[in-house]
Amino acid sequence: MRFQTKNGVLIAQANGETLRIEPWGKDSLRVRATMLPEFSGKNWALTEVPEKTEAKAEQFEVDHLEIDGSMGKRTSASITNGKIRAVVNFAGVITFYKEEQEILREYHRCYDGTISKESRCLKTVNREWKGVIGGSEYSLNLKFESNDGEKIFGMGQYQQKYMDLKGCTLELAQRNSQISVPFAVSSLGYGMLWNNPAVGQVTFGKNYTEWTARSTKDMDYWLTAADTPKEILENYTAVTGRAPKFPEDRMGLWQCKLRYRTQEEVLEVARRYQKEGIKIDQIVIDFFHWTVQGDWKFDEKYWPDPKAMVYELHSMGIKVIVSVWPSVDRKSENFWPMLDRGLLIKTERGALQTYDFQGDCVEIDVFNPETRKYVWEVCKKNYYDFGIDAFWLDNSEPDFGVYDFDHYRYIDGPALSCSNIYPQLYSRVFYDGMKAEGEENIVNLLRCAWAGSQKYGNVVWSGDVPSTFEAFYDQLQAGLNMGLAGIPWWTTDIGGFMTDDVNDPDFQQLLIRWYEFAVYSAVFRMHGDRGPHNIPPLDDRDFGGGYLYTGQSNELWSYGEENYRIMKKYYDIRIGMHDYIKQLYDEASENGSPLIRTMFYEFPDDKKCWELQDQYMFGSEYLVAPIFHLNEFEREVYLPAGRWEDTGDGKVYEGGQTVLAAAPIDSIPVFKKMA
Numbered sequence: 001m002r003f004q005t006k007n008g009v010l011i012a013q014a015n016g017e018t019l020r021i022e023p024w025g026k027d028s029l030r031v032r033a034t035m036l037p038e039f040s041g042k043n044w045a046l047t048e049v050p051e052k053t054e055a056k057a058e059q060f061e062v063d064h065l066e067i068d069g070s071m072g073k074r075t076s077a078s079i080t081n082g083k084i085r086a087v088v089n090f091a092g093v094i095t096f097y098k099e100e101q102e103i104l105r106e107y108h109r110c111y112d113g114t115i116s117k118e119s120r121c122l123k124t125v126n127r128e129w130k131g132v133i134g135g136s137e138y139s140l141n142l143k144f145e146s147n148d149g150e151k152i153f154g155m156g157q158y159q160q161k162y163m164d165l166k167g168c169t170l171e172l173a174q175r176n177s178q179i180s181v182p183f184a185v186s187s188l189g190y191g192m193l194w195n196n197p198a199v200g201q202v203t204f205g206k207n208y209t210e211w212t213a214r215s216t217k218d219m220d221y222w223l224t225a226a227d228t229p230k231e232i233l234e235n236y237t238a239v240t241g242r243a244p245k246f247p248e249d250r251m252g253l254w255q256c257k258l259r260y261r262t263q264e265e266v267l268e269v270a271r272r273y274q275k276e277g278i279k280i281d282q283i284v285i286d287f288f289h290w291t292v293q294g295d296w297k298f299d300e301k302y303w304p305d306p307k308a309m310v311y312e313l314h315s316m317g318i319k320v321i322v323s324v325w326p327s328v329d330r331k332s333e334n335f336w337p338m339l340d341r342g343l344l345i346k347t348e349r350g351a352l353q354t355y356d357f358q359g360d361c362v363e364i365d366v367f368n369p370e371t372r373k374y375v376w377e378v379c380k381k382n383y384y385d386f387g388i389d390a391f392w393l394d395n396s397e398p399d400f401g402v403y404d405f406d407h408y409r410y411i412d413g414p415a416l417s418c419s420n421i422y423p424q425l426y427s428r429v430f431y432d433g434m435k436a437e438g439e440e441n442i443v444n445l446l447r448c449a450w451a452g453s454q455k456y457g458n459v460v461w462s463g464d465v466p467s468t469f470e471a472f473y474d475q476l477q478a479g480l481n482m483g484l485a486g487i488p489w490w491t492t493d494i495g496g497f498m499t500d501d502v503n504d505p506d507f508q509q510l511l512i513r514w515y516e517f518a519v520y521s522a523v524f525r526m527h528g529d530r531g532p533h534n535i536p537p538l539d540d541r542d543f544g545g546g547y548l549y550t551g552q553s554n555e556l557w558s559y560g561e562e563n564y565r566i567m568k569k570y571y572d573i574r575i576g577m578h579d580y581i582k583q584l585y586d587e588a589s590e591n592g593s594p595l596i597r598t599m600f601y602e603f604p605d606d607k608k609c610w611e612l613q614d615q616y617m618f619g620s621e622y623l624v625a626p627i628f629h630l631n632e633f634e635r636e637v638y639l640p641a642g643r644w645e646d647t648g649d650g651k652v653y654e655g656g657q658t659v660l661a662a663a664p665i666d667s668i669p670v671f672k673k674m675a
Helices: 229-240 263-276 306-315 335-340 369-382 415-436 469-484 505-519 561-576 578-591
Strands: 002-006 009-014 017-023 028-034 055-065 071-081 084-088 094-098 101-105 127-131 138-145 152-157 169-172 179-186 190-194 200-204 208-216 219-225 253-255 280-285 319-324 327-329 361-363 390-393 408-410 444-446 458-461 524-526 616-618 622-624 634-639 643-646 652-654 657-662 670-673
Touching: 002 055, 002 071, 009 055, 009 071, 009 084, 017 055, 017 071, 017 084, 028 071, 028 084, 084 219, 094 219, 101 138, 101 190, 138 219, 152 469, 169 179, 179 229, 179 415, 179 469, 190 229, 208 219, 208 415, 219 229, 229 578, 263 280, 263 306, 280 390, 306 319, 327 335, 369 415, 390 415, 408 415, 415 444, 469 505, 505 524, 505 561, 561 578, 652 657
Parallel strands: 253 280, 253 524, 280 319, 319 390, 390 444, 444 458
Antiparallel strands: 002 009, 009 017, 017 028, 028 219, 055 071, 071 084, 084 094, 094 101, 127 138, 138 208, 152 179, 169 200, 179 190, 190 219, 200 208, 327 361, 616 622, 622 670, 634 657, 643 652, 643 670
């Protein structure tokens, strides 16, 4: 291993690999390696100029026992940046320290002519590169020693019941309701960003941690050390970006359903809310308001005057958001012009098709700047210029017909090498376009994200999840880990997306419990596909806004008087918290803190808080304990140190104990931390 240390940067070379470790922000290091002559030059999620720090890189000699039993000298090197230090030994194995505590060490089990605790005959190396046949990329396998007792959080959104990811295997790929945001927060006081959008996998195993990228030119990850999770998030978002200021006029209720089919349906709902004295901040126009996918325009038969519709909604103080998909049907007026200009995703073999829901479609290649320009110009003309305020960027993974990632190719290369950043680039079609129009308060809704997406005005929702209590529980784990991965604007479909029967009392109980939770989350949004699908279509055409099915009504008054009373009660609570919620959004913009927080985020010194995953903090003041079971009307709640007021009955409790909280159907246990 040959070392160079220059200007606070450590470079090591051996066996055709170049390793580069450099300071990258406060108490942080960026680690890159490649088998190619040069690094790719991609910064991926590390878009912000890092804070300048005083780092020290040096080489040193260490005594080492040789194979013949004699002692010899070997050269190693280290780099230190504030609280974090990396040591690279003569075999290229990296060990990381937070101050003097070892926090992470590469896994190496290969006989290399020396005697050490890592020397084995397994021929398992810490960084394994294998050339992708027929391409310039490599597959990469990186292993670390597993730390006993360590807990790992973050990494985005996975539909599972585990918040602590230790012992989990996670696919590094985007799917409907699965969001790969590869930033991990460790209970040992460090955070790690896998700064690579390649499709792959991570296993936080008991025996070792393993990261894989199926096709890449660089190894690239970033590591930070800090004393608390809040400081870890602050360091991370300093280099990947923070959410902008959230507009105050969208902190209340968003109204949505599958799907408002006509201009008049939208206006009737808005007028009814106004009559009921309930202010909605935004109303959502869902899919198939268009002619065919990829036309990106209203079907004039059912939306004859969108500009007048928007004007009336604006007069009520309601913003308007419209659904845009990245899929382009062969029947679309934009398909052949986009195909001719190379603006669509390419397939590696067989027919040119990437998506087949309600049409023979190919999705747009958002890696191509020309694509982003083309789509924005069409959407500006057909939506934005009518006064549309925001865009619902659905299917933003993109939602492939089959998730065979090795079958698709973008202008930047094979999907295997970069597909995970697709949703971020898709959001920038609209973020950049709206910015160029002078917009300041940009808030768009997406079904997917990647590291750094928070800086592009993305509200991310958890996708098309079932309407079950089990799925509800999973969403809390997903939301808490999304927040720890740097995505503070996160939400769900209240009641879940897929509902068989809106008249089922069990579903309605679930809806109320989910609604109560949503009041204490970042974005308060009604949505769902409410069965049964027995509403006849508006016409018999096989295209346009009238032919596709719609769900049952999904407004606050749609579920009977008693449920309406409860929802109105909690609507008032949400509106009454406006100033507090604004503070939380401002904090997200200032230091990266999520709005819904794990218990240990606010109480890192309380060991029990690292175990809890069925209650959370809404900001620093409110402890929320959702109800996750049918016919459950009380539950245990752990109160950390301090004094806590039950917001339901006003009773005050001393912390450091578990209490039994009442939870009648019209009440969710919420405790306010007292000064």
